[in-house]
Amino acid sequence: MTKRWKQRPENSTWGDWGDDDELGRINLLTPEKVLQGIREVKTGETFSLSLPLDYPGGTSLNQRRYPPILKPTEDLQYNQDTFFNVVARDTIDPSLIDVWGDDQVTLWLQYSTQWDALAHQGALFDADGDGEPEPVYYNGFRPGDHIIGPQEDAKGDGSGSVSFNKHLGLEHMAEHGVQGRGVLIDVRRHLGDDWQPVNLATLKDIMAADNVVVEPGDMLLIHTGFATQILEWERNPDPEKIQAMHAYLDASDDDLLQWIIDSQISALVADNYAVEGWAPQSAEPHTLLPIHNLCLFRLGVPLGELWYLNDLAKWLHENERSRFLLTAPPLNLPGVMGCPLTPIATV
Numbered sequence: 001m002t003k004r005w006k007q008r009p010e011n012s013t014w015g016d017w018g019d020d021d022e023l024g025r026i027n028l029l030t031p032e033k034v035l036q037g038i039r040e041v042k043t044g045e046t047f048s049l050s051l052p053l054d055y056p057g058g059t060s061l062n063q064r065r066y067p068p069i070l071k072p073t074e075d076l077q078y079n080q081d082t083f084f085n086v087v088a089r090d091t092i093d094p095s096l097i098d099v100w101g102d103d104q105v106t107l108w109l110q111y112s113t114q115w116d117a118l119a120h121q122g123a124l125f126d127a128d129g130d131g132e133p134e135p136v137y138y139n140g141f142r143p144g145d146h147i148i149g150p151q152e153d154a155k156g157d158g159s160g161s162v163s164f165n166k167h168l169g170l171e172h173m174a175e176h177g178v179q180g181r182g183v184l185i186d187v188r189r190h191l192g193d194d195w196q197p198v199n200l201a202t203l204k205d206i207m208a209a210d211n212v213v214v215e216p217g218d219m220l221l222i223h224t225g226f227a228t229q230i231l232e233w234e235r236n237p238d239p240e241k242i243q244a245m246h247a248y249l250d251a252s253d254d255d256l257l258q259w260i261i262d263s264q265i266s267a268l269v270a271d272n273y274a275v276e277g278w279a280p281q282s283a284e285p286h287t288l289l290p291i292h293n294l295c296l297f298r299l300g301v302p303l304g305e306l307w308y309l310n311d312l313a314k315w316l317h318e319n320e321r322s323r324f325l326l327t328a329p330p331l332n333l334p335g336v337m338g339c340p341l342t343p344i345a346t347v
Helices: 024-028 031-039 171-176 187-191 200-209 226-232 254-263 290-299 310-318
Strands: 046-048 069-072 103-106 114-116 123-125 134-136 179-186 196-198 219-223 247-249 267-270 303-305 323-327 338-340 344-346
Touching (some): 031 179, 031 323, 123 290, 179 200, 187 196, 187 247, 187 310, 226 310
Parallel strands (some): 196 247
Antiparallel strands (some): 114 338, 323 344
16 A cells, blocks of 8 residues: 555654554554553452443434344344244244244444544545645545445445445454553542543642553543443433533643643543543634544544443542553444444453
């Protein structure tokens, strides 16, 4: 593959792991980093960090994303949505004692606990060096050439797919394996449940109080309590409160953005909706989500959203710890912008 860019964004990792790299800082999850995570395991207890994938419920959090829809598959006569609670004696063969079921799902991939792929957000940037910004994604991959759609048969296999990432899909993370040392910062324990931005100074104060140290290659998790409230609503969220609750990273704080760059974290995860808040309105060209722009577009740091961190945070506090083994691969589903997962923390 020929090089896709002549100049890269400031403070980016484009090309650091090769011109065709599609992993970004997931490359920092080396065998040694996995061993560092394993060394944090003391009791063998595990914590599931996923909400049920039909949470939060409804569409008040994002009107484009819907709860999963389950249906039976077709039966042996190709009748749609029927192969469920099938008594084989009655419908297949009188000698059979079996009762069968098969099902299918329509799944909005970023509805609940998820990873954002590096293709989830790109930017207008002059990668060609000709003075004109063009749409590009991490490491210079392009809409139309590498990120396909919406168009008929985007995957090119007759499957009916209308979109497909030929590059930067989450299958690369799945195949690499997402395992290493996780580090949790418990923002909720110090700031409560008020809706408020968290700048670097506040984050460092919390880290110092809880003796949290973040090192290169660590996967960083931010506990705000957002997903705990989602779970308590039992699929019936308050449509107004859900839009403005709990803490979030202050993307307007340049010091915080620089810390993300300098820290060399391999992944950034929060239990809230988008990790950060919206950028203030401006007539000047700007990004709506500065941390998304920094992490996905420039650094190649995948973002985790809506992870359930309450029980893990409580255990870590009670045991005066902040580190653990984190195992968090996405589904090996090629070509997607985001994907659900069931991350596991082992302490």
